[in-house]
Amino acid sequence: AAPLVVARSTAIAANRGLLIRDRASFENARNLKLVVYDKTGTLTEGRFGITEIITENGFEENEVLMYASSLESLSEHPIAQGIVDEANNRNITYYDPQEFESITGKGLEGMVRGKRVRVVSPGFMKENGITFHEEMYQTLSRQGKTVVFVLIDNQLAAMIALADQIRETAKRAISRLKEMGIESMMLTGDNRQVAHWVAEQLQMNQVIAEVLPHEKADVIKKTKTEHRQIAMTGDGVNDAPALANADLGIAIGAGTDVAMETADVVLVRNNPEDVVSIIDLLRKTYRKMV
Ligand code: ADP
Ligand code: MG
Numbered sequence: 001a002a003p004l005v006v007a008r009s010t011a012i013a014a015n016r017g018l019l020i021r022d023r024a025s026f027e028n029a030r031n032l033k034l035v036v037y038d039k040t041g042t043l044t045e046g047r048f049g050i051t052e053i054i055t056e057n058g059f060e061e062n063e064v065l066m067y068a069s070s071l072e073s074l075s076e077h078p079i080a081q082g083i084v085d086e087a088n089n090r091n092i093t094y095y096d097p098q099e100f101e102s103i104t105g106k107g108l109e110g111m112v113r114g115k116r117v118r119v120v121s122p123g124f125m126k127e128n129g130i131t132f133h134e135e136m137y138q139t140l141s142r143q144g145k146t147v148v149f150v151l152i153d154n155q156l157a158a159m160i161a162l163a164d165q166i167r168e169t170a171k172r173a174i175s176r177l178k179e180m181g182i183e184s185m186m187l188t189g190d191n192r193q194v195a196h197w198v199a200e201q202l203q204m205n206q207v208i209a210e211v212l213p214h215e216k217a218d219v220i221k222k223t224k225t226e227h228r229q230i231a232m233t234g235d236g237v238n239d240a241p242a243l244a245n246a247d248l249g250i251a252i253g254a255g256t257d258v259a260m261e262t263a264d265v266v267l268v269r270n271n272p273e274d275v276v277s278i279i280d281l282l283r284k285t286y287r288k289m290v
Contacts, residue, residue: 002289009285017268018278025264026289028247029282031229032182035275036220036242038234039188039198040078042252043170043272046235048082048162051145054136059157062092068119068150068160070094070112075102079148082162083119105189105212105238107148118151119160122191123210125149132156141193144201166201173272174202182279185223187216189238213238220245233275235259248282250275 010020040046053061069087072080073094087094097110097117107120118124122141125132132149137159140147145161174184185206188195195209208219220242224230232239232246235253240262243249251263253270260266267274 005288019266022264026282026286029279030286033228034183034230036185036187036232038239039186041235044164044166046078048078048164050086051163052161054159056156064150064158066092067112067117070097071108071110074100115153120149144197146194170272171202173276176276217241217245
């Protein structure tokens with residue numbers, strides 16, 4: 001009867017937009033004790049809007065936006081979309097950058113109209129000993145805003161704060177999993193304060209922030225033990241290795257191709273509550289199988 005039960009559940013799930021790609025998922029959901037979530041685009045909408053631009057060293061807002069959006073126009077990160085949207089709203093023309101490079105997990109770099117431009121994370125600033133208005137940065141971060149810095153020819157031109165929105169469905173998903181005895185952990189590349197702010201709103205059990213893309217998989221490996229099955233949920237390219245290393249890798253929403261190819265389960269909709277639905281369905285099916 002087992003193959004039939006599996007086939008039927010797989011079909012029922014597919015009708016609800018829950019695609020089971022690996023049959024081992026039924027077994028791997030059985031003893032789940034923890035679900036790990038990427039933050040941006042998974043727990044949050046992944047749509048950033050600029051809330052503040054704090055210029056420095058005589059630069060002007062629109063000038064900074066021109067340089068920043070020129071670089072960001074080549075990036076697929078949600079931060080990039082937020083910056084480009086603002087430039088578009090203000091009718092700012094941006095240009096194709098030269099020597100464009102992404103600094104993994106830390107930002108972007110390139111030449112725009114003869115100037116070396118970088119849009120980078122607070123971590124990059126600290127590592128390179130570039131000073132900025134620390135108090136202002138702390139205040140913005142504590143409000144849950146993601147802050148990036150624009151450097152033009154090695155000079156700090158501006159601090160840009162962007163806000164994303166927490167999904168209501170994320171809150172419900174986390175509390176329903178808790179009722180099922182499953183804890184939650186956030187794993188994000190974003191800074192500590194923002195991560196903690198979001199985790200607090202969602203009443204999550206654990207937070208690991210400021211992780212580089214390749215470190216996400218290491219965290220999963222370390223957290224996983226024989227007695228503690230864990231699931232990982234994410235949408236980004238940088239989540240793929242972590243999805244591969246979890247007992248149950250769940251790609252969510254219109255995620256990147258890499259994430260979807262790597263995951264054991266793909267959730268078609270952008271709804272964290274589907275994480276609960278799929279775990280519940282996998283477990284119920286497993287019980288019928290044995
Ligand atoms: P997440 O886990 O939230 O998806 P990422 O690893 O993609 O985080 O990014 C980590 C950090 O690197 C961001 O919070 C940001 O500070 C910086 N960063 C990444 N991509 C960009 C970009 N296109 N523009 C500016 N900053 C970026
Ligand atoms: Mg993400």
